[in-house]
Structure formats: C-alpha cells, structure tokens
Amino acid sequence: MAASLLRGGHEVHGFDVNAKATERFRASGGSSGEMAQIAGALDAVVVVVLNAPQTETVLFGEGGVVAGLSSGSVVLACATVPPEFARRMEAQCAEAGVLYIDAPISGGSVKAAAGKLSVLASGAPEAFEAAAPVLEACAETVFRLGDAAGAGSAMKAVNQLLAGVHIAAMAEAMTFGMTQGISPEDFVKVIPLCAGTSWMLENRAPHIVDGDYTPRSAVDIWSKDLGIVLDIARGAKFGAPLTAAALQQFVAASGSGFGREDDAAVAKVYARNAGLTLPGDE
Amino acid sequence: MAASLLRGGHEVHGFDVNAKATERFRASGGSSGEMAQIAGALDAVVVVVLNAPQTETVLFGEGGVVAGLSSGSVVLACATVPPEFARRMEAQCAEAGVLYIDAPISGGSVKAAAGKLSVLASGAPEAFEAAAPVLEACAETVFRLGDAAGAGSAMKAVNQLLAGVHIAAMAEAMTFGMTQGISPEDFVKVIPLCAGTSWMLENRAPHIVDGDYTPRSAVDIWSKDLGIVLDIARGAKFGAPLTAAALQQFVAASGSGFGREDDAAVAKVYARNAGLTLPGDE
Numbered sequence: 001m002a003a004s005l006l007r008g009g010h011e012v013h014g015f016d017v018n019a020k021a022t023e024r025f026r027a028s029g030g031s032s033g034e035m036a037q038i039a040g041a042l043d044a045v046v047v048v049v050l051n052a053p054q055t056e057t058v059l060f061g062e063g064g065v066v067a068g069l070s071s072g073s074v075v076l077a078c079a080t081v082p083p084e085f086a087r088r089m090e091a092q093c094a095e096a097g098v099l100y101i102d103a104p105i106s107g108g109s110v111k112a113a114a115g116k117l118s119v120l121a122s123g124a125p126e127a128f129e130a131a132a133p134v135l136e137a138c139a140e141t142v143f144r145l146g147d148a149a150g151a152g153s154a155m156k157a158v159n160q161l162l163a164g165v166h167i168a169a170m171a172e173a174m175t176f177g178m179t180q181g182i183s184p185e186d187f188v189k190v191i192p193l194c195a196g197t198s199w200m201l202e203n204r205a206p207h208i209v210d211g212d213y214t215p216r217s218a219v220d221i222w223s224k225d226l227g228i229v230l231d232i233a234r235g236a237k238f239g240a241p242l243t244a245a246a247l248q249q250f251v252a253a254s255g256s257g258f259g260r261e262d263d264a265a266v267a268k269v270y271a272r273n274a275g276l277t278l279p280g281d282e
Numbered sequence: 283m284a285a286s287l288l289r290g291g292h293e294v295h296g297f298d299v300n301a302k303a304t305e306r307f308r309a310s311g312g313s314s315g316e317m318a319q320i321a322g323a324l325d326a327v328v329v330v331v332l333n334a335p336q337t338e339t340v341l342f343g344e345g346g347v348v349a350g351l352s353s354g355s356v357v358l359a360c361a362t363v364p365p366e367f368a369r370r371m372e373a374q375c376a377e378a379g380v381l382y383i384d385a386p387i388s389g390g391s392v393k394a395a396a397g398k399l400s401v402l403a404s405g406a407p408e409a410f411e412a413a414a415p416v417l418e419a420c421a422e423t424v425f426r427l428g429d430a431a432g433a434g435s436a437m438k439a440v441n442q443l444l445a446g447v448h449i450a451a452m453a454e455a456m457t458f459g460m461t462q463g464i465s466p467e468d469f470v471k472v473i474p475l476c477a478g479t480s481w482m483l484e485n486r487a488p489h490i491v492d493g494d495y496t497p498r499s500a501v502d503i504w505s506k507d508l509g510i511v512l513d514i515a516r517g518a519k520f521g522a523p524l525t526a527a528a529l530q531q532f533v534a535a536s537g538s539g540f541g542r543e544d545d546a547a548v549a550k551v552y553a554r555n556a557g558l559t560l561p562g563d564e
Contacts, residue, residue, distance in 0.1 A: 083462050083463070106476055106477055107477075118475070118476060120472070120476075141475065143472050143475075145464075145468065145472070146463075150462075150463065151463060151464070154459060154462035154463055154464050155459070155464055155468070155472055155473075157458070157459075157462065158455050158456075158458060158459040158462075158464055158469065158473065158478070159472075159473060159476045159477065159478040160478070161451075161454065161455045161458060161478070162451055162452070162455045162473065162478030162479070162480070162483070163476075163477045163478040165447070165451040165454075165455075165524065166448070166451065166478070166480060168524055169443075169444055169447045169448065169451070169524050170444070172443065172447075172522055172523070172524050172525065173440050173443045173444045173447075174440075175520070176439070176440060176443060176511070176514075176515055176518075176520055176522055176525075177436060177437070177439075177440040179515070179518035179520045180365050180432075180436035180439065180440075180514065180518065181365070181428075181432065181433060181436055182427075182433070182436050182437055182440060186427065186437070187440065190402070190425050190427070190437055191437075191440065191441060191444065193400070193423065193425075194388055194400060194402075194441045194445075194481075195388055195389075195441065195445045195481050195482060195485070196440070196441035196442070196443070196444030196445045196448070196481070196482075197444070197480065197481045198444070198448060198479065198480035198481065198483075199476075199477050199478070199479045199480065200477060200478075201444070201480075203477070229458070232458075232462065233458055233461070236458075236461035236462065236556070237556060237557075238457070238458055238461045238552075238555075238556045239552075239555055239556070240454050240458055241454070241527040241530065241531065242447065242450055242451050242454050242524055242527050242528060242531075243454065243458075244527070245523040245524045245526070245527040246524060248523065249523065249524075270520075270521075273520075273521055274518070274519060274520045274521070275519075
C-alpha cells in the first residue's frame with residue numbers, strides 16, 4: 001500500500017517492525033524514521049497491522065502516532081478488528097481532533113501491491129474527504145458502508161467468515177472426493193462449473209493440485225480471523241457452528257506445523273486424517 | 283425432463299406416483315401406463331426419483347422395469363446415490379443385458395424444465411452411445427467422468443457437500459452480519475463482489491432479502507443429500523466436520539417446520555436462535 005501511494009505521487013513514510021521491509025521501501029523512494037517525530041507533518045496515517053491490539057499500540061501506545069497528529073488529519077485502520085473496537089478508536093481519535101476511517105481491506109498481498117485492494121470502509125463524510133487521495137491510490141473498489149466506524153469492520157468479519165468457511169469446505173470436498181476416486185485435477189475441472197463453486201474454491205483449489213503451498217494467504221490468518229469472528233459472535237450471543245468447525249480445522253493445520261503455509265494447506269489435515277496422499281506429497 | 287424429451291421429438295412414456303403430474307404430462311402429448319407392460323418397447327429409461335431405495339424399486343422391485351427391457355437398452359439413473367450403489371445397479375443391469383449410466387443431475391427444476399441440466403455422468407462408452415439422444419434433449423452440459431458407474435455419483439456427492447455447506451454458510455454469515463448492523467440488503471450488495479462469495483450465496487441470499495421461501499430447492503433436499511454424503515464419508519473413514527455442522531442446521535430447519543420451504547429458510551434457524559427478525563417476518 002505504501003508503494004501504491006508512492007506511485008500515486010505522494011510523499012510517503014514507511015514503518016515496519018521488519019527492517020528489511022523498511023529498507024526495501026526506502027530503496028524504492030520512500031522515507032522512514034520514528035513515527036512520533038514526523039507525525040505532525042502527516043495528512044493521513046494508514047495502519048496495516050495484524051489485529052486490534054497492534055492497531056491500538058500504533059495509535060495510542062508508547063510513541064503512538066495520534067498524539068502527534070495535526071487536527072484534521074485522518075487515520076485509516078485496515079486490520080480485521082471487532083466493530084466495537086473500531087468505534088472506540090474512532091472516538092479516541094475524535095478526542096484528539098483526528099478523523100478516522102474504519103477501513104479493513106480485502107484482496108491479499110498481490111492486489112495490495114497492484115493498488116487494487118477492495119476497502120470495506122465506514123466513517124464520517126469529512127474523514128472520507130480527507131482519506132480520498134489515499135483510497136484512490138491504494139484501492140480499486142471502496143465500499144462506503146456508513147457514516148461511522150464499525151460497519152466496515154462488521155462487513156469484513158462477514159466476508160472473512162465466508163471466505164474461511166469456503167476454504168475449509170473446498171479442502172473437505174476435494175479430499176472427500178479423493179476417497180471416492182475423484183482426482184484433485186477432475187475436481188478443479190468440474191466443480192467450478194457447478195453450483196458447488198465459490199470464489200475461494202476457484203482461487204485456492206489449484207494450489208493443492210499443484211502441491212504449491214507458497215503462502216498467498218497463510219493458514220494462521222484464518223486461525224486469527226475466524227477467532228475474531230467467533231469472539232464478535234459470542235459477544236452478540238450468536239451461534240456460528242460452521243465457522244467454529246472451520247476454525248478447528250485451521251487450528252489443527254497450524255498445530256501440525258502448517259501455520260505459515262498457504263491456507264490451502266488445511267487440506268493436509270483432512271488428507272492425513274483419512275490416509276490420503278495429496279499431489280506433491282512423498 | 284420428460285417434457286424436454288417430448289420437445290426433442292421423442293416418443294415418451296411418463297410415470298409418477300403423483301397422478302396430477304402424469305395427467306399434466308399426458309395433456310402435453312406424452313403417454314403413460316404401467317411401466318412393466320411397455321418396458322420391451324423402450325430404448326431408454328430415465329429414473330428421476332429421491333434416492334437409492336426408490337431407484338432400486340423402480341429398476342428391480344415388484345413390477346420393476348429392468349426385467350422387461352430389451353437387450354441393449356439403457357438406464358439413466360439420476361438420483362443422488364452412493365457411488366457403491368451405482369456400481370451395484372450397473373452390474374445388475376449388465377446381468378439383464380441392459381446398459382447403465384450413472385447420471386446424477388444438477389440445476390434444479392427450473393433448468394430441468396428448460397432442458398438445460400448439468401449431468402455428472404459415468405458409464406461404459408456403449409451406454410453413452412445409447413443414451414446420447416436422451417442427454418442431448420435434457421442437458422446443456424454433460425460431464426463425462428469415467429467408463430464405469432460410480433464416478434458420476436461421487437462427483438455429485440462432492441458438489442452437494444459444497445452446495446449444502448455454502449447455503450448454510452450464507453445463512454450463518456448474513457444473520458451474523460445482522461447482529462453487527464449489516465442489513466441483508468447491504469450483504470447482498472457487497473459480498474457478491476468480495477472473496478467471500480459463492481454460487482449458492484448469489485443464488486439464494488436474495489430469497490432471504492425478499493422474504494420469499496417458495497421452494498426452488500427445499501430444506502429437506504439437504505437433510506437428505508448431506509446425510510448421503512456423510513454416510514459415504516463414514517464408510518470411507520473420512521471425517522467431514524463442516525458437512526456435519528451444515529446438516530445439523532438443515533435438520534433443525536426441518537424440525538422447525540421449514541422442511542418444504544426454500545433451502546434459504548435455514549436462515550430462520552439462525553435468526554430465531556439469535557433473536558433476529560428476517561425480512562418479511564412479523
């Protein structure tokens with residue numbers, strides 16, 4: 001996203017706990033340094049971290065950026081977080097005179113690098129106005145879901161519920177088919193043309209056929225995001241049995257050592273439990 | 283399917299336990315009567331019933347059709363059945379000199395009426411040759427999955443697993459979203475453009491928005507088909523936790539009196555458990 005902003009002609013400061021990422025960014029023309037020191041010069045802050053605690057640390061922790069931001073600047077918070085947390089961040093930013101966009105992103109690292117993310121955004125109209133140049137540089141599609149923080153994170157949670165369940169369902173169906181003599185290759189040829197298809201199935205099932213678990217999106221992302229979904233659901237007294245079942249499969253994949261592999265590796269749990277050999281396995 | 287065959291210029295005999303369906307068929311130019319009496323004159327028999335026991339009754343029960351069929355005629359068996367059952371039917375037909383296509387169908391009653399079904403078919407080359415005029419009249423797409431019965435039913439089971447899980451996941455996600463302030467209307471506007479979409483979601487979610495549970499495909503179809511999938515899976519010592527969770531939701535919908543409603547009515551179970559009111563509800 002920082003690279004997309006650079007390409008969009010903006011002056012961009014990049015920060016990452018990974019020093020190599022910061023170096024790479026500087027080599028491509030960006031700046032870096034201590035957030036707190038340059039905060040006053042920023043029009044917008046884009047926070048792309050793992051979860052709610054990290055978001056809060058960046059904004060309000062020791063050396064947090066909000067304390068130094070000018071009035072009228074805008075924070076775009078992109079992590080998957082509970083809607084309730086997004087509302088609290090918006091309120092705390094408002095106390096500091098800072099605008100806030102609840103802006104979870106969808107599309108993964110490939111679309112992020114191309115400036116073609118989808119953003120499930122909500123926030124005050126003046127926050128959208130301040131954030132417009134950033135959104136224009138980073139996003140292909142901006143869903144504007146409401147005038148206050150929370151709606152963006154809620155829709156993101158809904159999308160992650162479905163996406164995670166669909167990846168696990170794909171793995172369940174493909175390996176079930178293998179027990180009945182359906183090869184992964186035939187599965188990928190036929191099912192995308194049938195009513196059983198999903199976006200995630202069409203995107204991830206080929207990884208299993210190729211035996212390629214290079215992480216486009218990792219198993220651990222789903223242990224995290226489906227966990228967030230279930231936390232939100234429990235708070236709302238909402239029972240989500242499919243989400244719970246899918247989470248257990250991702251947790252088992254993670255516990256089996258596949259946490260940093262592509263999320264299609266959840267199929268390895270099914271295969272091992274059923275004594276099946278996936279493509280590319282010994 | 284019988285009507286499609288009539289439109290295709292074939293002489294067609296129709297049989298249904300529902301006398302009204304038979305009458306309607308006769309009114310549109312078809313014939314009817316006792317199967318066993320006209321069996322000898324038939325080139326092909328298309329069996330579109332609920333499940334394996336009904337298929338076996340039609341073929342080999344009292345007054346069953348196979349005993350009267352001429353050598354070289356072909357049976358197309360279209361119900362969702364275990365692959366093992368399809369192989370047994372093929373073998374029993376072969377003993378009577380009758381060809382057999384394992385031919386489960388996909389597309390529902392709307393596509394069936396239009397002669398635009400998808401057929402997940404497997405069987406001997408000579409069986410396909412004999413069945414070609416029937417498939418041409420009834421199907422838009424014929425997936426030819428192998429030279430023996432079983433593969434067609436296996437792929438159908440794989441597709442039903444996914445389709446059933448995706449309908450329940452859609453209901454789970456939409457009602458979860460409602461607890462977070464996402465309206466069903468916004469869900470249907472946004473999610474089909476995101477990675478969380480599925481064919482079933484795009485097809486069924488609008489039924490909930492419209493509060494229209496006219497059965498295009500009924501809840502009870504999924505109690506049946508996911509049950510068949512889990513029977514096959516247990517036989518193969520294959521654990522299918524998402525399928526099992528989805529089945530329970532359809533069973534609860536059926537037990538709540540929604541069995542004959544559109545399968546999107548599985549959302550009513552989620553809504554009631556969470557104290558939500560769906561569109562069209564009092």
